[in-house]
Amino acid sequence: xxxxxxxxxxxxxxxxxxxxxxxxxxxxxxxxxxxxxxxxxxxxxxxxxxxxxxxxxxxxxxxxxxxxxxxxxxxxxxxxxxxxxxxxxxxxxxxxxxxxxxxxxxxxxxxxxxxxxxxxxxxxxxxxxxxxxxxxxxxxxxxxxxxxxxxxxxxxxxxxxxxxxxxxxxxxxxxxxxxxxxxxxxxxxxxxxxxxxxxxxxxxxxxxxxxxxxxxxxxxxxxxxxxxxxxxxxxxxxxxxxxxxxxxxxxxxxxxxxxxxxxxxxxxxxxxxxxxxxxxxxxxxxxxxxxxxx
Numbered sequence: 527x528x529x530x531x532x533x534x535x536x537x538x539x540x541x542x543x544x545x546x547x548x549x550x551x552x553x554x555x556x557x558x559x560x561x562x563x564x565x566x567x568x569x570x571x572x573x574x575x576x577x578x579x580x581x582x583x584x585x586x587x588x589x590x591x592x593x594x595x596x597x598x599x600x601x602x603x604x605x606x607x608x609x610x611x612x613x614x615x616x617x618x619x620x621x622x623x624x625x626x627x628x629x630x631x632x633x634x635x636x637x638x639x640x641x642x643x644x645x646x647x648x649x650x651x652x653x654x655x656x657x658x659x660x661x662x663x664x665x666x667x668x669x670x671x672x673x674x675x676x677x678x679x680x681x682x683x684x685x686x687x688x689x690x691x692x693x694x695x696x697x698x699x700x701x702x703x704x705x706x707x708x709x710x711x712x713x714x715x716x717x718x719x720x721x722x723x724x725x726x727x728x729x730x731x732x733x734x735x736x737x738x739x740x741x742x743x744x745x746x747x748x749x750x751x752x753x754x755x756x757x758x759x760x761x762x763x764x765x766x767x768x769x770x771x772x773x774x775x776x777x778x779x780x781x782x783x784x785x786x787x788x789x790x791x792x793x794x795x796x797x798x799x800x801x802x803x804x805x806x807x808x809x810x811x812x813x814x815x816x817x818x819x820x
Contacts, residue, residue: 539763580614623653705793707765
């Protein structure tokens, strides 16, 4: 399957009538392959991504920011681990956003993300992000009360303002050379339950489980509404959302990898050209090295 066919159905930009319910978490676009074939397809894109990253790092003109948002057990860690497995660690930075620290609460909601943005030539991975401030903070309003915000009318205005701030922030990043890729790994409530049970039954995975995860399941519908509103208001041509079906981890990984390869491939990456003066200097260095006696 060509990358475009694997990517375009899930790309959401400037949506007008977006409905999250229209996106099936178990969708695989009819792709029927075995586990080994899925691994081979992923390996090819991982190899391409590694090549593109090498040029990104050498050229040092662009930065890449990949944002992963999902419900608990949505496969964020898994997708990051498998897709980025071939990337040079020197050119990649992963940050997982937890509950805001006291220092972070002393700043605006975008600050803690802004200070961790990738430098030019690097790929930055946000495992959760500033989008938590229009998701969990919206579903659990008590968290908003801890942010020491100025008094404001009690209304939905704050969420519209935050959407506007986020769109402006991402537009600023894009205009200054940061490619912004946003992935919502869409998992069903049934698949989340299956993965939770698997975590409880597997000693090596129990550390991932939290009682808060179960509490959030009771707020599932409110989270879905928040995700829908988030995507509807922040999907833009400059920084589109990719609503990735995530019930099948192998398919989610293929979509994420194909998206990253396609997006980086559009940056016209290339290794820096060596000028005439540098070539002459290299010629002299080579002559000197060859003249050395062992």
